[in-house]
Amino acid sequence: MSVKRTLMMVGLGIFGVIALITVFTSWYTVDESEQAVVITFGRADEMVTNPGLHFKLPWPVQSVEILSKETFSLQFGYKQNKAGELEAYDAETKMITGDEYIVLTDLVVQWKITDPRKFLFNAQSPEEILHSATSSAIRSIIGSSTIDAALTDGKAEIEAKTRDLLVSLIEKYDIGIGVLGVKLQDVELPNKEVRAAFTAVTDARETKNTKTNEAQKYMNQRKSEAEGEKDAIISKAQGAKTARIEQAQGDVAVFNKMYEQYKGNQQITRERLILETLENVLPKAQIYIMNDDGSTMKYLPLQPLQPQQPQTDKKEGSGN
Structure with a gap:
């Protein structure tokens, strides 16, 4: 085999390798849950969010970084190992409240990548920055809260304040991360004796x-x-008052009417009033009207005749 043919075979081999590299490095796939950044000579050039097959220039001209669109969880104060067990980091979770009590605070931060360019190039380790910002935010909020709020009914407010402070810090760092939520997992006192005493106070x-x-x-x-x-x-009382007023008004009307009759015939009216008064005063008495000479006059009875007691005839038996 001649040298020329050997060089030709080597050249064809190199060309084939380059062709294969070009084919395999010029196409990439983006899933629905992913996003990509095309990097040209080490600089972010294009951001791809549409899923499917995409083309780029072969390596080393262009490369691609695939990032997830899903939500991530940052576990602060504990970590789940491969066996599924939780490992606590007391040194990380130990904090001082505003009234100078020590508490252990665990929380979870939900976050996602909002700007792949900034996530890749604005910081060397964005997740570590997020972890440090989380520590700063929760310590600041716990440090301005009371022990009662941290252990009982103030957790929701602490979560909201921590989230707001953490969002402002991450926006200031501008590392392409968006904080979605903060959830306190556990806030407790450092030892059993203190926990028991506080529980007794809370129960009381x-x-x-x-x-x-x-x-x-x-x-x-x-x-x-x-x-x-x-x-x-x-x-x-109002009803009784109204009834008394109406009764009094009725009595006044009757009296006025009687007075008008009295003025028209004083003698007859006077006698009628006397008889009515006697009838009211002596309802069961028999009334007799006497003349001046002492003889009894006939009159119409003002009271019904009293019923006489029936007399039972006693039969006398004759003795034999």
Whole structure:
């Protein structure tokens, strides 16, 4: 074999290798859950978000970095190992509250890549920056909160404030990350004795609140009943007042009418009033009208005749 033929075979081999490299490095696939950044001579050139098969110049002219669109979880204060067990990092989670108590705080940060260019080139390790920013944010918020808020009903507010502060820090760092949410996993005291004492205090406070609410409920109930009784008494008194006024007005009308009759015939009216008065005063008495000479006059009876007791005839038996 001549040298010329050998060189030709070597050249064809090199060309074939280059052709294969060109074919295999010029096409890439982007999945629906992925996004890509095309890098030309080490510089971000194009961002691809549409799924499918895409073309680029062969390596080393262009290369591509595939990144996920999915949501990531940053575990702060603990980590799940390969066996599925949780490993706690007490040194990382130990914090001081605003009233100078020590608490252990674990949380999860939900985040995603919002700008692949910035994620790749604005920071060497964006996830470490996110971790440090999370530590700074949660320590700042816990440091301005009370122990009661951190352990009981203030967790939602702490989560919201931590998220807002973390979002502002990440936006300032401009590393292409978006924070979606912050969730406190656990906030607890560092040892069992302190936890037991705080639990006792919390239980006592809850008992106090329960008793206070029950007393308030009883007071409101009694107050409502008293208000109802008061309204009933006022309504009854108002009705009695109205009835007395109407009765008095009726009596006045009767009196005025009688007075008009009296003015027209004083003698007859006077006698009728006397008879009516006697009838009211002596309802069961028999009335006799006497003349001046002492003899009895005939009159129409003003009272019905009293029924006489029936007399039973006794039959006397004759003795034999």
